[in-house]
Amino acid sequence: METQNLEQGKRKRDVVSVREYYCYKLQMRNDDEDEILHTRRLFQQYSVDEYIKLETQRLDFGSFNQDLFRMSVLQGLLYVLRLGERDASNVGKQTFLPNSFIGGPRDMRQHYMDVIALVQHFGKPDLFITMTCNSSWMEIKEHLSSSDEAQNRPDLISRAFRAKIEELKTDILKRNIFGKVAAFMYTVEFQKRGLPHAHFLIILSNEQKLLTTEAYDDIIRAELPDSNREPNLHKLVLKHMMHGLCGILNPINCCMKKGCCKFKYPQKFVDQTSKGNDLYPIYRRRNTGEVVHVRGKDLYNLGLFIQSIFTWKIQLSHKY
Structure with missing residues (x-):
């Protein structure tokens, strides 16, 4: 195998990276009980410490190898000015992270520009x-x-x-x-x-x-499914897709700001989907008169129940 690697011009590594080492250590194995995985909050601290070690290594590489990330003089000056630097004596002393450093300024800016380009094109x-x-x-x-x-x-x-x-x-x-x-x-x-x-x-x-209201209704709902025709889906929506309780039922809920829900619940009943003034659709929320038990309370059809359902995708709620 070693001879084959040499013939193909590939150098065989005899070391592993920090990331590879700790990925190996954190793997779950049936025949190897690693105690560190079961030490509760100590394991959380361990995971954070090891990631800091990994990130520090990446930062050091970028700091000590600035010559690998050369930029033209004009581009460098523009970048420094964009950061708000006005002291000419500091120009040329900045350390720039490459866009390969995940979460760095260049990486985030590159992703942002990619997204803007996609929207402009499509x-x-x-x-x-x-x-x-x-x-x-x-x-x-x-x-x-x-x-x-x-x-x-x-x-x-x-x-x-x-x-x-x-x-x-x-x-x-x-x-x-x-x-x-x-x-x-x-x-x-x-x-x-x-x-x-x-x-x-x-x-x-x-x-x-999605050009018609029917197209929206085929994909997205903002009301309870029929408990007789879709009992499993009905239970899933009640368990996972309900907002609150807030408003008069729970005025101290975390979403309440100055006596109102910051997410604008409960919303008004509407008989059919339409486009709102802010270009966001107003989804169909019909008044069905149904009574349900949610988080310890019986909710009657008083404008507090169906209006508090998150919008959900029909195809995804079953599976995920």
Whole structure:
């Protein structure tokens, strides 16, 4: 094997990177009980410390190898001015991170310019999709030991969420569950409780554009499904897609600002979908008179229930 590598002009490595080493250490194995994975908050501290070590190594590489990231004099001056530097004595003393450093100024600016270019070429996005990690996913719960909690296993959370993201991308881009996609973009963020969520912007091809209210209703709902025809979907929406309780039922909820919900719930009942004045659709929320039990309260049809349902995608709620 070594001879073959030499013949192909490939140098065999005898070292591993910091990232590769800790990725290996954090792997779950059936025949190897690694105690560090089950030390709860200590494992969280361990994960943060090792990532800081990895990021410091990347920063040091960028700092000590500035000659590898040369730029023209004009470009360098413009970049310094963009940062707000006005002292000529400081020009030339700046350390610039390459765009390969994830999360750095150049990396973020490059992603921003890419997104702007996509919108300029293909038009405004048609769908906005948010996927939030659920610590009760079976893929997470079945890999937790009796002493583990999901919040103390960021490695497991991240692996399960990434697998879900890749499956969602396959559904949208290859299986075309919303139609042919012309362009897409997404970002992954982390909540204060440690669970990640992703925001997708989908630009559909011209022949798949949502041009009628019926097209919106075929993909997006903002009301409860029929409990007789779709009992499982009905339970999922009640469990995961309800906002609140807020308003007069819970005036101290975190979403309440100056006596009103900052997310504008509850919203008005409407019999059919229409386009709003701000170009956002006003989704159909019909008054059905249904009574449901949500978070310990019986909600009657008093303008407090159906109006508080998040918009949800029919095809995705079943699967994810």
